[in-house]
Amino acid sequence: MAENIVEVKGLKKHYKDFEAVKGVDLVIKEGEIFGFLGPNGAGKSTTINMLSTIIKPSSGTATINGYDTVKKKNDVRASIGLIFQEQTLDEKLTANENLMLHCKFYNIEKHKREERIQEVLEIVDLTDKRSNIVETFSGGMKRRLEIARGLLHYPKVLFLDEPTVGLDPQTRNHIWEYILKLKEKAGITIFLTTHYMDESEICDRVAVMDNGKLIALDTPEALKNNVGGDIIEISTEDNAKAKKRIEETYNTEVSESDNKTLTFQVNKGSEFLVNFVKEFDISITSVNLRRPTLNDVFLNLTGREIREETMSKRDLAKKQMKRGPH
Amino acid sequence: MEGVIAIWQRDVIKFFRDRARLIGSFAMPFMFLILFGSGMSGAMSSMIGGAESAGPLADFDFVEFMFPGIIGMTVFNTAIFSAMSVVQDREFGYMREILVSPMSRVSIAIGKVLGGSTVALFQGLMMLIFVPFIGVTITFSMVLQLIPVMFLVAFALSAIGLLIATTLKTSQGFQMVIQILIFPMLFLSGALFPLSGMPTWMNFLVKINPLTYSVDMFKKIILQPEQMAPALREAMGLNLSVFNHVITFSEEVIVVSLLSVIFIVLATVRFSKSEA
Numbered sequence: 001m002a003e004n005i006v007e008v009k010g011l012k013k014h015y016k017d018f019e020a021v022k023g024v025d026l027v028i029k030e031g032e033i034f035g036f037l038g039p040n041g042a043g044k045s046t047t048i049n050m051l052s053t054i055i056k057p058s059s060g061t062a063t064i065n066g067y068d069t070v071k072k073k074n075d076v077r078a079s080i081g082l083i084f085q086e087q088t089l090d091e092k093l094t095a096n097e098n099l100m101l102h103c104k105f106y107n108i109e110k111h112k113r114e115e116r117i118q119e120v121l122e123i124v125d126l127t128d129k130r131s132n133i134v135e136t137f138s139g140g141m142k143r144r145l146e147i148a149r150g151l152l153h154y155p156k157v158l159f160l161d162e163p164t165v166g167l168d169p170q171t172r173n174h175i176w177e178y179i180l181k182l183k184e185k186a187g188i189t190i191f192l193t194t195h196y197m198d199e200s201e202i203c204d205r206v207a208v209m210d211n212g213k214l215i216a217l218d219t220p221e222a223l224k225n226n227v228g229g230d231i232i233e234i235s236t237e238d239n240a241k242a243k244k245r246i247e248e249t250y251n252t253e254v255s256e257s258d259n260k261t262l263t264f265q266v267n268k269g270s271e272f273l274v275n276f277v278k279e280f281d282i283s284i285t286s287v288n289l290r291r292p293t294l295n296d297v298f299l300n301l302t303g304r305e306i307r308e309e310t311m312s313k314r315d316l317a318k319k320q321m322k323r324g325p326h
Numbered sequence: 327m328e329g330v331i332a333i334w335q336r337d338v339i340k341f342f343r344d345r346a347r348l349i350g351s352f353a354m355p356f357m358f359l360i361l362f363g364s365g366m367s368g369a370m371s372s373m374i375g376g377a378e379s380a381g382p383l384a385d386f387d388f389v390e391f392m393f394p395g396i397i398g399m400t401v402f403n404t405a406i407f408s409a410m411s412v413v414q415d416r417e418f419g420y421m422r423e424i425l426v427s428p429m430s431r432v433s434i435a436i437g438k439v440l441g442g443s444t445v446a447l448f449q450g451l452m453m454l455i456f457v458p459f460i461g462v463t464i465t466f467s468m469v470l471q472l473i474p475v476m477f478l479v480a481f482a483l484s485a486i487g488l489l490i491a492t493t494l495k496t497s498q499g500f501q502m503v504i505q506i507l508i509f510p511m512l513f514l515s516g517a518l519f520p521l522s523g524m525p526t527w528m529n530f531l532v533k534i535n536p537l538t539y540s541v542d543m544f545k546k547i548i549l550q551p552e553q554m555a556p557a558l559r560e561a562m563g564l565n566l567s568v569f570n571h572v573i574t575f576s577e578e579v580i581v582v583s584l585l586s587v588i589f590i591v592l593a594t595v596r597f598s599k600s601e602a
Contacts, residue, residue, distance in 0.1 A: 052426060053426065054422070054425070054426060074428040074430075075428075077426055077427060077428040078428040080426075082422075082426050084419065084422055086419045086422075087418075087419055088419040088420055088422050088423040089419075089420070089423075090336065090340075090420050091418075092340055092343060092344075093336070093339065093340070097336075097339065101332050101335075101336055102423070102427075104328050104329065104331070104332035105329055105332055105423075105424065105427035105428075105429050106427055106428060107328060107329075107428070149423075
């Protein structure tokens, strides 16, 4: 059983008149990168909070590293590392002080502390910033320091709740490099939530959550294959007419976005495209063939797109303010 | 145990790093002691000493009288406000880092109260800088007595602060509640004027105010009332008594210790229930 590092059965959480998580079942193997995908308010954070002993589930059970998250709280806490959506560093202290306190909170033996701090700082490339006050760090550096701190006590499972939200694309890429490096070097299990589609592609498996329920759970590849083939995007001189024609001829559903692009799914896209362009009698202005992304998966499963816009502007601004300038 | 020390250490490091807070902490006591105290001292002396310039009451010096009270005020304020860091940690997210660690909630609460008490002790000791300017004599043995007493009083107040902090969500709310609480307690403690000739209702409030006994301990150490003329001692309100029993120093220590225990238990229980 040791290889199932996380086991969740019928996990539910309801508040007074609102059911945030409506029963989650899942099993995660040791060393896996497991992604939790879904729009804001889907229940991802609530689930993570239950797994990490922060909130008590209304019903159901979860075990991490063999410990029950309700009965063996402290053992679970010692087995996990947490990187929250919100920043949780003490900005008035130096990077070293933040890490040293963490060592003490987690009762890491005295003679190991120095070595561990060196080690985690190296992973996130912050060795030369060790004695600097955290206040002077950029948003990306703070995030990296939090990741380093989360690793100090050698957790079995590292939870990352929206690890890159509010960061610029370049920093986001770096953070992902660090996370991948972690998996290779430390072999720890990583459980992350995100609502950026491209980010969940690096996961070994992805669970799609919507409305408090898991609506799909598989490898990114398998999820994309379920969409049913490739995605073709075309624009024509008469989209309305073209839409009707495609639907009649190929018996597939066509969606139109921005009055410009028609999107539909076909099998074996490249072969299809050759004939399609030859035969189609409405003049085509552009054509594009692509593999489905997880965004298409979500669209397919829920009929809605996951978009950053699902997070209100106000929330975004709030998050950005908390994280500080980059 | 190490968790307690870590939590304590963090508050102490941050206290010494915050220069503005260090310097600012002198402002209130300075104003009370030098501006208010010196200003009032003429009026107070003539009120208490009367017109005659001879006799035991002529020795009355208001600034000297106020000094133990000001030390008390500094210790109370610092200690009770130290719990604001709990509210701020919650606001700024650091509390989550603390609460998801395997440390017990009890060690977190005790570490916080010890941190607040230590900072308050330092602040209280820093008030001794005023000694040369106000004509009080402080001996080394007085300082040795003051240290544990300050710490005890600070511990009780920090625990009260933590109890309040665990029930409040914002630091503004916390500040408001503490102001409303600390000012009447301070005015009714004998820190700022002699506790003599008060109306009955006020006398009652003074006697149930824990700060009264705390301030009185500082007065007993610094002013040495047993060496004063009885009339002067009476005029300075130094014969603190309950039901005609004159309270001794050790009784005061017991009262404040008991309060410390009660409030640390309440605060810890309350804090243990808080979620991250």
